[in-house]
Structure formats: structure tokens, C-alpha cells
Amino acid sequence: MTVNETMLAGRKAIVTGAGKGIGEAIARQFAAAGAEIVLAARTGGDLERVAADIRAEGGTAHCVSADMGDVGQVTALVEQAAALMGGVDIVVSNAAATGNAPILDLSVDEWNAVQQVNVTGTLALLKAAFPHLSAHPAGTALIISSIRGLSGTPGTGAYGASKAALNHLTRTLAAEWGAAGIRVNAILPGPVFTPLMEESARINPKIREAYENCSPVAGWCLPEDIARPALFLVSDAARKISGNLMIIDGGLTAINQDCLLLAD
Incomplete structure (x- = not known):
């Protein structure tokens, strides 16, 4: 896909978890399409690397450190981003905690920690952004959820529950905020x-083989495969799309099977 360099011209976006993986790919895609970006994550090292690359390509990027598990920091992130860019009209909530463990092995504190980052952090981010999004005729929010929120998967109960909550939150906010002109959508990636994931596959090579070949459309989904649809969803090309849960998994959920039955 060739990015139209004016597709997001004049737009001002916050992308959380932008230092690596899906968040990095989204930030780069948005910047290539002309948006000014605030890159957010807990630590600044990776953010500075991504920002330097964006600036080298002629884009505008700012770095703000923020912990999505801290509501105060999330609120401050939005206000700092608005001050840096003179407004905010796109917000991408991508940063997430995993907390992989069987439910019986998961403490209540560990459960709450995942929900705090993934659900409460996203809610705080979007609520803080509401005045800015509603002030723009094309204000839009995008939540990076997961197919884990669609069904039960052993060992991912806390994460899956948080993503199920985000799927519901997406549609609730789309219904409540549409009157303010704000579109809210979610992308649900598979593996x-x-x-x-690369580190997990290095530790257990069977993960690489299983996930790579479990979907009808074989081969790994890459961060760029999420970033391109993300660009579409926040652009004017999707101006009538809201409350949509876009699954990007190579058809994995279409066949109702998963790839977590891996040998130790």
C-alpha cells in the first residue's frame, strides 16, 4: 500500500505504546500520511528512536512518557499532547499489559493490574481526550483490542477479559459520542x-511454527498489517464507520480454532 502523504494532513494524533510493535507501525504510518504525532509509552528510549526516524522523513513527532496504569499520568499525557500540537483529533489506545497465567494461578492484584492498564487506562485516555476530539469535525478514537476478547483461551483470562471489555467500550462510546461527531472503532488483531512475540518464539520455537500456520491465510501478521487498516479507520475514507470491531487475523476466528495447544 502506498501511503497518500496528505491523507492525514493537518491531523494531530496520540499513539500509546508507540515505541515498538503495533504502536510503532501505526505511528510511522500516520506520520507518513501527514499527521503530527505524540508518541507515548512508559519509557522514552524506543520513543526517541521512532521519533528520530519520523523527523528524518520530514514528519513531526513528539515524545511523552506516560504509564497507562496511572490515571493521573494518562490525563497529563492528553493535556501535554494538546499543548504540544495545538489540539488532538486522533487518539489510538494501543499500550497493553498481558498477565498470562491460568485463572487459578492469578492473584486478584495481578488481575486488577491488567484491567487497570488495558481498560481503566484506555477509558481515562479517551475521556480526557473527549473535549479535544469533539472540538474537531473529524475527531476519532481507535482502540487496539484483540481476538482474545471474543472467546476463552487458556492462560490468557485477565488479558482476554480486558479485551472483551474494550470491545464493549468501543461500541458503547460509538453510541454515546456519535452525537458529538466522534467516531470510535477497534481493531482486533490475531497473532x-x-x-x-519474536522473543516468545525464540524461547519456544514451536510457537513460531504454530502461529505462522494456524490461519487460512498462512504466514505471520506483521505490525504493518494492523497499521494500514488503522490509517483507513481514522481517515475521512471511513467517515461513516463507527462502532466497528475490525478483526485482522488471517481468517483464524472464521474457522473457530486457536493455536495455543502447544507442547511445553
């Missing part, structure tokens, strides 16, 4: 070959 994506991010740096985190």
Missing part, C-alpha cells in the same frame, strides 16, 4: 509478529 502478530511483534518484538514480544
Whole structure:
């Protein structure tokens, strides 16, 4: 896909979890389409690398450190982004915690920590952004959820529950905020070959083989495969799309099977 360099011209976006993986790919795609970007994550090292690349390509990028598990930091992120860019009209909530463990092995505190980052952090981000989004005729929010929120998967209960909550939140906000001119959508990726997945596959090579070949459309989904549809969803080309849960998984959920039955 060739990015139209004016597709997001004049738009001002926040992308959380932008230092690597899906968030990095989205930030780069948006910048290539002409948007000014605030890159957010807990640590600044990766953000500075991504920002430097965007600037080298002629784009505009700012870095703001923020922990999505801290509501105060999330609120401050939005206000700082608005001050840096003179407004905010696109918000992408991508940063997430995993917390992989069987439910019986998961403490209540560990459960709450995942919900705090994934659900409460996203809610705080979007609520803080509402005044800015509603002030723009094309204000839009995009939540990066997961197919884990569609069905039960052993060992991912806390994560899956948080993503199910985000799927519901997407449609609720689309219904409530449409009158303010704000569109809210979600992307539900299947397995994506991010740096985190690459590390998991290095530790257990069977993960690489299983996930790579489990979908009808064979081969890994890459971060760019999420970033391109993300660009479409926040652009004027999708101006009548809201409350949509876009599944990007190579057809995995269409065949009602998963690839987590892996040998230890």
C-alpha cells in the first residue's frame, strides 16, 4: 500500500505504546500520511528512536512518557499532547499489559493490574481526550483490542477479559459520542509478529511454527498489517464507520480454532 502523504494532513494524533510493535507501525504510518504525532509509552528510549526516524522523513513527532496504569499520568499525557500540537483529533489506545497465567494461578492484584492498564487506562485516555476530539469535525478514537476478547483461551483470562471489555467500550462510546461527531472503532488483531512475540518464539520455537500456520491465510501478521487498516479507520475514507470491531487475523476466528495447544 502506498501511503497518500496528505491523507492525514493537518491531523494531530496520540499513539500509546508507540515505541515498538503495533504502536510503532501505526505511528510511522500516520506520520507518513501527514499527521503530527505524540508518541507515548512508559519509557522514552524506543520513543526517541521512532521519533528520530519520523523527523528524518520530514514528519513531526513528539515524545511523552506516560504509564497507562496511572490515571493521573494518562490525563497529563492528553493535556501535554494538546499543548504540544495545538489540539488532538486522533487518539489510538494501543499500550497493553498481558498477565498470562491460568485463572487459578492469578492473584486478584495481578488481575486488577491488567484491567487497570488495558481498560481503566484506555477509558481515562479517551475521556480526557473527549473535549479535544469533539472540538474537531473529524475527531476519532481507535482502540487496539484483540481476538482474545471474543472467546476463552487458556492462560490468557485477565488479558482476554480486558479485551472483551474494550470491545464493549468501543461500541458503547460509538453510541454515546456519535452525537458529538466522534467516531470510535477497534481493531482486533490475531497473532502478530511483534518484538514480544519474536522473543516468545525464540524461547519456544514451536510457537513460531504454530502461529505462522494456524490461519487460512498462512504466514505471520506483521505490525504493518494492523497499521494500514488503522490509517483507513481514522481517515475521512471511513467517515461513516463507527462502532466497528475490525478483526485482522488471517481468517483464524472464521474457522473457530486457536493455536495455543502447544507442547511445553
